[in-house]
Structures are given as C-alpha cells and as structure tokens.
Amino acid sequence: MKDVSIVLSGEAGQGIQTVENVLTRVLKDSGFHVFATKEYMSRVRGGNNTTEIRVSSRRVRSFVDRIDVLIPLGKGATERLKNRITEKTLVIGEEEFIKESPGEKIVIPFLNIAKQIGKSIYANSVAIGFLSGLLGADESALKDQITRQFSSKGEDIVNDNIRAALEGYKKGQELSQKIEFDVEKDPSIKNEVLLNGAEAVGLGAIAGGCNFVSSYPMSPSTSVLVFLAQHKNDFGIVVEQAEDEIAAMNMIIGAWYAGARGLVTTSGGGFALMEEALSLAGMIESPAVIHLAQRPGPATGLPTRTEQGDLNLALYAGHGDFPRVIYAPGNVEEAFYLTQKAFNVADKYQVPVFVLTDQYLVDSYYNLPGFDLNELKVEKHFIKTTRDYIRYAITEDGISPRGIPGYGEGLVRVDSDEHDEFGHITEDFNTRVRMVNKRLRKGETLKKEIVKPKLIGDENYRVLLVAWGSTLEPIKEAIEGLDGVALLHFSQVWPIDESVATYFEKAEKVVAVEGNATGQFANLIRQVTGFHIKDRILKYNGLQFSVEELKEKIAEVL
Structure with missing residues (x-):
C-alpha cells in the first residue's frame, strides 16, 4: 500500500492536535509526502474530534473517506466513523476503546506503556512513536520532533516523552512486519515546508507588505491573526485585537489612509458587521484586504465546520455600487500567491479585495517545496502630493492619484458623503453622476488583471x-x-x-x-x-x- 490514510479520533482536550502536529512533521522529515486535515466540534472539552493524516509515495492534497488505520483515543471514538470503517481497516488502541468497533482490531495498550514510563499523559507520545514505527519513519526524526514539541517543559519531561515514543516505536516496528505498507521515501522531502492554509494566507500577507492587522477572533479565521501575531516582531507588523468587528474594519481603512497596508481577517458572521465600513472604503476609494474564512451559516451555524456559502455575501456586501475583487484560493500555494497579489491590487485600484477561504482550506496542510519569491514585489501606488493635489481627480481609467497625509504638501480630503474631485461634500446631481461613473470605471480597468481559470x-x-x-x-x-x-x-x-x-x-x-x-x-x-x-x-x-x-x-x- 503506497498511500495510507490514518485517522485519530477522540475528545477535545485529549491532545489529538499535538499528535497530528508532531507526527506529520516526523513523517515529513523522514521523507514521506503527508497531508492532514481535521474536523472538530464547537467545544473546548468532550465531544468527538478527528484528524486525518495521509502518508503517501506521491504528493497528496485531498481528503479521502477511506480509513486504513484508526487510532481511537477514548470511549465512543469510533461511533461517528462507522460508515467509513471497513473490514480492512486496522483499528488499533486500548481494548476498551476498540472492542465495539468494526474492522480488524489490534490491541496496543498505549496507557499502560505510558504509565510504565511514569505518567498516563505520555500516551500520546506512545501513539506518535507507534505510528512512526509502523510506517517506517526515522527514529532520529521522531526524537527531534518530540524534543521540539516539549522543550519548553524541561529536560525531564522531554526525556520521558522520548522514552514513551521509543517504546511505541518498537511496538509499531513489530506490527509492521505483519502489515504490507509500502510507502516510499524521498529524501528531498525533508527540505520541504509543511504549511496549512492559514499560515499561507499569513505569509502571503507578509509578502504583500502587510504591516497592520486588526481582527475580532472568530473561527475559522482566527488562525491567521494568531500566525501574524506570532511573527509581528520579525516583520514589523502592528497587531490589534479590536473590541468588535466594526472597529476592526474601520481600523484597517484608517491604516491604509495613513500609508500602511492593512488586513482584516474574519468569518461570515463577523464580516456581516463590517458591511457599513466596506461601503466607506468604496466611497472614499480606500484599499482594503479582507480575509473571509467561510463556515456554515446563517447566524452561528456550524462554527467549526466548512462551507462555500459566503460568495454572495462578499459579492453583494455594502450599500451602493462600487467595484471589488474576490479571490478564492484552491490550495495552500494559491492562498499564498493570491493574498500577496491582493495587497498590490487593492493598492493599485483603491478597492476592497477579498481572499475567500474556508475552514477546510485554512486547517489543511501538506508538504511543498516552498514559494518562488523572485517575481514578487510590494507595489506601492501612492504619490507625494503637491499644493494643488486633487484627491479624486477625474481620470479616464477611474484611478485617481492617492496621497498620504503628511507625505507632500497637499491636503488629502476624504469623506463618506458624496464629494467632488477635491473631497468636498456635494449634493450637486451632475457631480454625483461623474463620481459614481469614475468609481465604476475602476471596475472595468481592473479586469485587465483577472486571474484566468x-x-x-x-x-x-x-x-x-x-x-x-x-x-x-x-x-x-x-x-x-x-x-x-x-x-x-x-x-x-x-x-x-x-x-x-x-x-x-x-x-x-x-x-x-x-x-x-x-x-x-x-x-x-x-x-x-x-x-x-x-x-x-x-x-x-x-x-x-x-x-x-x-x-x-x-x-x-x-
């Protein structure tokens, strides 16, 4: 078998994400292609969550129903998976966790092994080691990743977890002699990166020159905010957890007005609160980049699940007519490149640009060679103003020169009311028509940069x-x-x-x-x-x- 699907199942709080995080990196560092994705209930403790890890001789980037190896980490952990378990599925774990499950059952006492090391909490490390041994991962990669995961907890904890993992590794090697897994290794994979969609969006924002992000946490978009917060000092990013979504959207409009390059990351219900500010961006012709990670609605819906239900929301949000761009990355690579592009397009055409992802994309990850940065540039399209600067000058392509307050001698006027070329409020009907037509011409101009299907x-x-x-x-x-x-x-x-x-x-x-x-x-x-x-x-x-x-x-x- 050159493509193995492993599923971990258990309650929230049992450490499934830790097993996933460590095991995928052990496998990647051993030269295997890996893909992982998760589905989880909306709760902090209890319920049932699962993670699927595919290990393959070729690049894999998709979810499959097939389960070749199932590791239940608690009672009832197989109940929701019965329609995916076949007679060929190896169900491996504690006897009390697997006895009610269909499939070929193999008892491995992870808890007892962990207790012999010192504490039952080491059971997850035993499971990581077992799966590593079963698949033929490198022992050195296992030790390195266990060390990295637990290094902040002290040398004794690291050593105990390594011992637990190695005990599991031996059990996995023993079982591998009886099972025909033939996943081939490729040494070059060790040098590849392992990224999920959220990290790719964050890296794309950094590559696009993002230096300000504001957000109010909302699943599944929060992981982008967390990623940028973790790296804010490395890349000079101001990170603001706003008091609400209305403030978050207005903050990035203010950031762009002041010359920064701002991102807001949110999900459907949060973006619904941002629509008035989106119209403000349309009226004052402000750039804006919005990462909208979709989940099932309406209202709270299924907050930790996936759906492509917010296309209409992004397309028709806001009152009045104004142009926008909506990207919808298909995979991790596109999440990076299209987010990077979003910043340049928003800056050039002075319009809101959406990056439309979903829970499945932001939470899925796989190994890839890395990104080609040679052609990527941070394109800044504002000018140094003169005394006679006209913010909303009527132009053939609809794009007026954008100035930044304090950069030059001009006054940069913006107003949410309809305004004339100078930014002064107007109720002149002819001026209204000219300004609307000017803004809409940008929508025609930006079609020159459409990403072809x-x-x-x-x-x-x-x-x-x-x-x-x-x-x-x-x-x-x-x-x-x-x-x-x-x-x-x-x-x-x-x-x-x-x-x-x-x-x-x-x-x-x-x-x-x-x-x-x-x-x-x-x-x-x-x-x-x-x-x-x-x-x-x-x-x-x-x-x-x-x-x-x-x-x-x-x-x-x-």
Missing part, C-alpha cells in the same frame, strides 16, 4: 466540471485518468471574464461542483455569461468533499 484534465472534454476555491485538489484527484472529463477551476470569482462561456459551449455537459446549497457560483456564471449550468453537485452538511464521493457523483453525471 485553469483547465485541468482532458482538453478534448465532453463533460466539464466547474468549481472554485478549496474544491480544487479533491476534484483533481477524483478525475485523474478519466477520459473526456475536465475541470475548469476559478481562483478569482469576481470579476469574471465573459469569454469563459467558450469553455461551456464546447462541452456536451457542464456540471457545477460547490460546497453550498444553492450553487452560488453557478448562478453568478449565468448572471455574467448567460449560460445556465443545470447539473450541480452540491454539499452543505458542514463537511468537505471527499475524493471517493466526488468520483461517485461524477460517474453519475457522465
């Missing part, structure tokens, strides 16, 4: 799948080797080039694949191009698409 699969397709955002990698894996099937994936969902209709007209059948209940993007495609995508694969139960279910549903429409 990617065609993946058979170029001579009969069936064309249309998708956006985080569905990219699962669909790619699902259609591998299929003749007559291709995927048209959009990483920019607004504005859309009308010429994309030519892709649809070539197909015998077009199918939209989306993680929402109404086919929001398919509806937007019809609005822009007139093409009606009737066939739709939609998912909105709070979970991401799996490769297997996509294969099944795609087969149904072929």
